[in-house]
Amino acid sequence: MPDCDVVVIGSGPAGYAAAFRAAQLGGRVAMVERDTVGGVCLNRGCIPTKSLLEAAALLEQMQRADTFGLACDSPRADMAKLIERKNRHVAQLRGGVEQLAKGHGIDVIVGTAAIAARNKVRVETADGERTLTTRAIIIATGSEPQELAALPFDHDAVLSSTDLLELETLPASLLIVGGGYIGCEFATIFAGLGSKVTIVEMLGQLVPGQEARIAHTIQTSFKKRGVTLHLNTKVEKLDVAKGKATATLSSGEMVTADKVLVSVGRRLNSDGIGLETLGVKTDSGRIVVDEYLETNVSGIYAVGDVIGGWLLAHVGHHEGILAAENAIGSGATHTMDYRAVPAGIYTHPEIATVGLAQTQAKEAGRDVITGRFPFSATPKAVVADETAGFVQVVADAATRQLLGVQIVGPHATDLIAEAAVLVQMEARLDELGGTIHPHPTLSEALMEAALDALGRPLHTISRKK
Numbered sequence: 001m002p003d004c005d006v007v008v009i010g011s012g013p014a015g016y017a018a019a020f021r022a023a024q025l026g027g028r029v030a031m032v033e034r035d036t037v038g039g040v041c042l043n044r045g046c047i048p049t050k051s052l053l054e055a056a057a058l059l060e061q062m063q064r065a066d067t068f069g070l071a072c073d074s075p076r077a078d079m080a081k082l083i084e085r086k087n088r089h090v091a092q093l094r095g096g097v098e099q100l101a102k103g104h105g106i107d108v109i110v111g112t113a114a115i116a117a118r119n120k121v122r123v124e125t126a127d128g129e130r131t132l133t134t135r136a137i138i139i140a141t142g143s144e145p146q147e148l149a150a151l152p153f154d155h156d157a158v159l160s161s162t163d164l165l166e167l168e169t170l171p172a173s174l175l176i177v178g179g180g181y182i183g184c185e186f187a188t189i190f191a192g193l194g195s196k197v198t199i200v201e202m203l204g205q206l207v208p209g210q211e212a213r214i215a216h217t218i219q220t221s222f223k224k225r226g227v228t229l230h231l232n233t234k235v236e237k238l239d240v241a242k243g244k245a246t247a248t249l250s251s252g253e254m255v256t257a258d259k260v261l262v263s264v265g266r267r268l269n270s271d272g273i274g275l276e277t278l279g280v281k282t283d284s285g286r287i288v289v290d291e292y293l294e295t296n297v298s299g300i301y302a303v304g305d306v307i308g309g310w311l312l313a314h315v316g317h318h319e320g321i322l323a324a325e326n327a328i329g330s331g332a333t334h335t336m337d338y339r340a341v342p343a344g345i346y347t348h349p350e351i352a353t354v355g356l357a358q359t360q361a362k363e364a365g366r367d368v369i370t371g372r373f374p375f376s377a378t379p380k381a382v383v384a385d386e387t388a389g390f391v392q393v394v395a396d397a398a399t400r401q402l403l404g405v406q407i408v409g410p411h412a413t414d415l416i417a418e419a420a421v422l423v424q425m426e427a428r429l430d431e432l433g434g435t436i437h438p439h440p441t442l443s444e445a446l447m448e449a450a451l452d453a454l455g456r457p458l459h460t461i462s463r464k465k
């Protein structure tokens with residue numbers, strides 16, 4: 001009999017979700033982790049960034065206290081304390097995941113794993129090599145910051161997102177190469193804490209892939225906060241001297257900064273884990289899986305960032321659960337449904353989307369109607385002085401089925417959960433618009449956007465008249 005029913009390689013959100021679900025189903029599970037339990041999300045991604053973001057947002061609130069009729073003299077960031085607080089959050093939540101793993105009876109092995117055969121995983125541990133035999137393998141090895149050959153990390157002046165989360169001194173100036181979601185999130189943190197931030201983005205807008213109207217809202221907000229934007233611009237050259245970096249831009253301009261963050265995407269961890277031994281298919285570093293999350297080799301599944309696609313923790317969770325159910329059950333039966341994936345970008349204001357944007361719906365051949373409602377007409381946003389942004393709904397023109405929702409505005413990443421449920425349940429606009437929403441709340445903007453699409457908003461004049 002093999003040692004395990006399932007060996008999970010990697011303990012990030014995708015890996016630990018797979019391990020927990022396999023254990024819930026009665027499987028004997030080993031989870032191998034070469035670094036710290038919780039993966040990127042818990043240790044170097046979602047959680048540490050949000051800890052710093054909360055502090056940056058509070059500082060910005062304190063700095064504009066007088067607009068609320070409050071006095072708050074000279075608030076400022078103490079970076080060492082912020083990092084200490086962030087480390088506490090990470091340790092607390094990591095401890096939680098470790099306890100859960102213990103509670104599920106999972107054998108957590110610290111070491112580097114590689115697949116040796118279809119039913120065999122070899123683990124290099126501090127105490128030597130260990131071989132695990134198993135019925136199934138779930139690969140959840142995640143991703144790392146992508147390094148550019150022209151702008152290599154020196155981990156001193158030229159940093160990855162992981163390095164930036166450990167800075168104990170606030171840089172006076174920060175140059176961010178790449179205006180995607182990670183770059184924009186760090187710009188929000190460091191501009192909020194008081195650094196002079198410059199973003200250089202190769203494409204014509206920040207947060208590429210988002211609608212121009214959404215990007216415009218974010219760009220306006222960044223400019224108001226003193227962030228300098230260079231769009232349609234590349235960093236041609238980076239020189240580091242005396243602890244400072246000077247970038248030569250394709251526009252001919254030069255930007256000097258104390259620190260540079262290079263955030264140009266993620267490299268997927270599919271090398272060195274034995275895939276070639278068994279002929280597991282990859283495509284540009286991404287492990288190829290079918291709708292059951294099984295690779296081309298039976299009994300070997302892959303989940304999370306390493307299969308490409310969304311690169312989001314909560315998507316990894318769901319993939320992990322599903323792969324475990326397929327691996328433990330009597331053959332692959334469950335398939336992933338990606339129609340209602342909520343995605344958040346933690347800028348100020350936040351961005352969150354689910355389902356289809358208008359252009360995507362049209363590309364998919366759907367005849368759509370849209371509705372929009374601004375936060376400037378939402379009382380809860382008005383009293384919080386957070387009026388930038390809007391909610392937009394996209395629905396099928398004939399059936400009025402909600403196909404997608406885009407939000408840019410306060411607490412967008414929380415508000416999107418309601419929309420995700422509705423898109424997943426194939427709800428119609430009249431069901432959203434006809435649901436009594438509590439007043440005054442930000443959620444009213446969702447209801448109003450649906451009413452706008454139906455041509456009968458309560459608190460704006462319909463554009464459809």
Ligand SMILES: Cc1cc2nc3c(=O)[nH]c(=O)nc-3n(C[C@H](O)[C@H](O)[C@H](O)COP(=O)(O)OP(=O)(O)OC[C@H]3O[C@@H](n4cnc5c(N)ncnc54)[C@H](O)[C@@H]3O)c2cc1C
Pocket residue numbers: 009010011012013014015016032033034035036038039040041042044045046047049111112113114140141142143144161182269272273303304305306311312313314315316
């Ligand atoms: C700065 C930043 C902010 C982010 N913010 C968000 C956010 O707000 N919301 C969100 O949804 N997503 C966010 N993400 C993305 C999120 O962190 C990832 O999508 C998620 O962590 C992927 O989970 P995973 O389990 O696939 O892989 P990972 O979290 O990358 O975990 C993989 C694990 O596998 C281990 N491993 C790799 N190879 C081996 C091996 N051979 N043997 C043993 N162990 C191995 C690694 O050490 C790692 O611990 C953020 C990412 C970054 C970088």
